[in-house]
Amino acid sequence: SQQGEEDPQALSIQEGENATMNCSYKTSINNLQWYRQNSGRGLVHLILIRSNEREKHSGRLRVTLDTSKKSSSLLITASRAADTASYFCATVRSNDYKLSFGAGTTVTVRA
């Protein structure tokens, strides 16, 4: 079963614009992670945020976590054509090690 749900399912933006996608989940978590996937193959880990953290930055990425609302957001600033990909949030429940993924957000960055 899939724990997370991303919103929107698809997003199309112009190069240079910011892209924001949201993730909601159902159970208590240890941490939440965001991954990027190009062309339906291997996933690349982007950022991990722990349940006791509220915001984290990595380069052009900004992730927020609101455990009271069981939701997270990923912001990509100043998007580039190379950011075109599917983005997945994945949660690790308390006392567990496996990732549970949502269905993903497909982002298209137009040149």
Added chain:
Amino acid sequence: GAGVSQTPSNKVTEKGKYVELRCDPISGHTALYWYRQSLGQGPEFLIYFQGTGAADDSGLPNDRFFAVRPEGSVSTLKIQRTERGDSAVYLCASSFLGGTVDGYTFGSGTRLTVV
């Protein structure tokens, strides 16, 4: 190696045949995971190894699926009597300390097509 290696990258098999998919994790990563991803969906958990033992196999869909990791490194996912519904990309990942520090490293996957 530098990353997680999965072989073959593509496999086409006939319905009813047996297949083996191989995963070579990052050296030193004790945890290894198998996921399955269908088109347009997120990866779905299959099984998790800590060392040589399967710590959680709750995601295996039925007894046609089996995975081993005999020496705590390379793992093989085995599918018996394949069905067309088994067609998917099978992803392997490994992690250090359960992925709680810097996440999981995924391989490029094996695309299995059952015809």
